Every structure is written in C-alpha cells, then in structure tokens.
Amino acid sequence: MTSSKSNHITSKVISNISPEAIRLLGPEKTKKQDLAISKKYTVVGIGNAIVDILANVDERFLDVHKMEKGMMQLIDEDGIASLHKKIRAEKQASGGSAANTIAGLASLGHTTAFIGKVKDDELGRTFEKGLNDIGVIYCTKRASEGNSTACCVVLSTPDAQRTMNTCLGISGTLGPEDIDEKIISEAGIVYLEGYLWDTEPAKAAFKKAINIVGKVGGQVALSLSDSFCVQRHRAEFLELVQDHTDILFANEDEIKNLFEAASFEEALKSCAGYNNIFVLTRGELGSVIIHGKEYYEISPEKDIKVLDTTGAGDMYAAGFLHGYINKEDLAICGRMGNITAAAVIAHFGARPEISLAQVLEEKLKENHTGRKNNV
Numbered sequence: 568m569t570s571s572k573s574n575h576i577t578s579k580v581i582s583n584i585s586p587e588a589i590r591l592l593g594p595e596k597t598k599k600q601d602l603a604i605s606k607k608y609t610v611v612g613i614g615n616a617i618v619d620i621l622a623n624v625d626e627r628f629l630d631v632h633k634m635e636k637g638m639m640q641l642i643d644e645d646g647i648a649s650l651h652k653k654i655r656a657e658k659q660a661s662g663g664s665a666a667n668t669i670a671g672l673a674s675l676g677h678t679t680a681f682i683g684k685v686k687d688d689e690l691g692r693t694f695e696k697g698l699n700d701i702g703v704i705y706c707t708k709r710a711s712e713g714n715s716t717a718c719c720v721v722l723s724t725p726d727a728q729r730t731m732n733t734c735l736g737i738s739g740t741l742g743p744e745d746i747d748e749k750i751i752s753e754a755g756i757v758y759l760e761g762y763l764w765d766t767e768p769a770k771a772a773f774k775k776a777i778n779i780v781g782k783v784g785g786q787v788a789l790s791l792s793d794s795f796c797v798q799r800h801r802a803e804f805l806e807l808v809q810d811h812t813d814i815l816f817a818n819e820d821e822i823k824n825l826f827e828a829a830s831f832e833e834a835l836k837s838c839a840g841y842n843n844i845f846v847l848t849r850g851e852l853g854s855v856i857i858h859g860k861e862y863y864e865i866s867p868e869k870d871i872k873v874l875d876t877t878g879a880g881d882m883y884a885a886g887f888l889h890g891y892i893n894k895e896d897l898a899i900c901g902r903m904g905n906i907t908a909a910a911v912i913a914h915f916g917a918r919p920e921i922s923l924a925q926v927l928e929e930k931l932k933e934n935h936t937g938r939k940n941n942v
Contacts (some may be wrong), residue, residue, distance in 0.1 A: 578725025606755040609677040614665025614760030615738040616683030617717040618690045622654040639731040647734040661697025665760035674923040680704040684741040690716035742768035744777045751779040761792035788814040791821040865901040868909040883908040
C-alpha cells in the first residue's frame with residue numbers, strides 16, 4: 568500500500584487484490600446524499616426496541632456467571648429477572664443499537680424516525696418517551712398483547728468493556744405489518760440493525776423496507792451488530808451486502824467473520840471487491856473506511872477518559888452518517904464518527920448527554936484535518 572498522512576487520516580491504495588475481487592469491482596455507485604437531505608426524514612432506523620439497564624460489575628462476576636466479556640448473549644425473561652436481582656442498577660434508559668444511532672443523529676440536528684416493537688407496559692412507555700424527548704419520531708404502535716418489552720442488562724467492567732444480556736421480548740416479533748410504507752418512502756437512508764436478522768418476521772420486515780426504499784431511490788445502511796450474529800447468518804448477510812446495501816458498518820471481528828478472513832488485512836482486500844462503502848471500527852485503533860480501492864485509516868481521538876464503551880459503535884455510525892449526508896469526504900465522515908464515539912464513551916450510558924453537534928463543531932475547529940486523495 569502507498570499512503571499520504573495527516574494528523575488523523577491516512578489515505579492508501581489497496582493493492583494485491585485478488586482476481587476475483589477485481590472482477591467484482593465495477594463503476595462506483597452514484598452517491599445520493601442530496602436525496603437524503605431532500606427527504607422528510609434523513610434517516611429512518613429499524614431495530615430492536617430495548618430498554619437498557621446499566622450496572623457496574625467486576626471480572627469475577629462475569630466468571631461466576633459464565634459470561635464472555637464484551638459479548639452479547641440472549642436470555643429469557645426469567646434469566647433477566649434473576650440477573651436483575653444480583654446487580655445494582657446505575658441507570659435505566661431507552662436503548663437498542665439502531666435506536667441509539669438514530670438518537671445520535673437527532674442530537675446532530677437531523678429529522679429522524681424509528682421503527683421497533685414494544686409492548687404497552689412500563690418499559691415500552693419508557694422506550695417511547697426516551698425517543699420522543701430527543702425529537703425522534705417513534706412510529707410503531709405499542710402492542711396490547713404478547714411478550715414484555717425487550718430489555719438489556721449491560722454490565723460494565725473496570726476496563727470499560729460492556730457485556731450484554733438481552734431479552735428480546737416482543738421486539739423480535741417485529742414483522743412486515745409494522746413497516747410503515749409512507750415513513751420508509753420518505754427516508755433518504757434506511758438504517759438496519761443486524762441483530763434483528765435472528766427472527767423470520769423481522770427478516771421479512773427488513774426485506775419489505777429494502778424493497779420500498781429501493782423503489783424511491785433511497786439508500787440502505789446495515790450494521791452487522793455482533794460477531795455471533797454474523798456467524799449465524801453469514802451467507803444471508805453477504806447477499807444483503809452485495810445486492811441491497813450501500814453502507815456497511817462493522818467492527819474488526821464482524822468483518823473478519825463475514826469474509827472468513829484470517830486477518831483484518833485480508834478482510835480489507837475482500838471489502839475492496841465490492842462497490843459498497845465499508846465503515847470499520849477498531850476500538851482504540853480508530854477506524855478504517857473502504858470504498859473500492861479507496862482506503863482511509865482514521866486514528867482515534869486523543870486524551871479521552873473511557874468510562875463505558877456501551878454505544879460507541881452506534882454513535883460512530885451517527886457521526887459518519889452525519890458527515891455523509893452533508894456530503895463530506897469519506898475520510899472526514901470517519902473523523903466525525905470517531906469524535907461522536909469518543910463523546911459517548913466518556914460517560915455512563917449509550918446515548919449522548921450533550922449536544923453532539925456542538926461537540927463536532929468544537930473538535931473540528933481544533934483540527935479539521937483530512938483530505939480525500941484520488942487513487
């Protein structure tokens with residue numbers, strides 16, 4: 568690879584691409600940022616509607632309860648009730664991966680909406696109020712019957728890693744009937760949460776939304792969500808990426824699992840064989856953006872006190888999409904993602920506690936670096 572560096576961004580050309588990858592490379596997709604701006608909703612998210620219950624624990628707690636640090640596991644309502652009795656909850660808040668990203672975009676000044684299923688119970692009302700209070704349009708009717716509203720017990724260890732125990736409740740029953748065609752047709756970008764791919768009704772809901780947004784010329788962004796989720800649905804996710812996705816968000820482990828790559832570098836070469844924009848987060852190593860042969864490596868923000876990494880990837884996606892919608896170069900979009908992610912990991916919880924728009928303005932004034940280099 569060859570590179571050109573600035574303080575935050577390294578631009579490179581990906582070389583040694585396999586013949587199969589070269590074959591897959593075609594003309595770049597037409598960028599449709601103008602469409603996202605002109606629509607009623609810049610972004611509509613579809614995902615699990617979850618209330619987060621946040622608690623601090625030590626490493627021993629995870630060992631005793633046989634939890635793998637940093638991962639998400641699904642448990643039933645009895646399991647959640649049992650776990651809740653063993654922790655001291657620090658905070659309860661509206662959550663869910665895609666919903667967090669939509670909340671971040673609202674904090675950045677965008678008109679957004681969210682589709683996700685809750686029951687008409689205390690947690691369901693908490694979830695809806697959490698979105699309405701920050702200006703997000705919640706457009707799914709609360710169900711009068713069925714399982715309880717989903718919740719996730721998020722356990723943070725002293726190293727700021729979070730381990731999630733999720734009861735999907737009624738959230739996983741989201742189906743095609745819950746997809747509002749008018750809302751989707753008025754979206755510039757539809758943002759899909761990979762976690763939902765675990766249920767057949769939700770898959771059908773995704774496909775309906777993808778079909779609608781495709782007819783009106785909108786874009787699809789997909790978050791892979793979790794390594795185990797990728798392992799369960801690898802073939803289907805690859806089909807989604809190749810045929811229906813404009814922007815893919817993933818972390819290092821998720822993208823390696825998607826392409827069954829032995830290393831991150833090998834996964835990057837696989838990404839270069841597609842026309843999609845790949846947005847890859849690497850924790851303390853920053854992030855990497857790939858679009859065909861274009862490659863940007865964005866270093867992380869400096870001097871950040873890490874308290875809780877819950878929602879870091881979700882806020883990164885919000886920052887990136889904010890830049891993308893405003894027609895910034897991909898490198899600057901990545902820098903914006905790093906800034907918004909850094910803003911949320913400095914406090915306890917997955918949602919921004921201060922204006923992300925203000926944070927971005929201040930940080931970019933300090934050092935607005937990065938320039939797209941033609942390759």
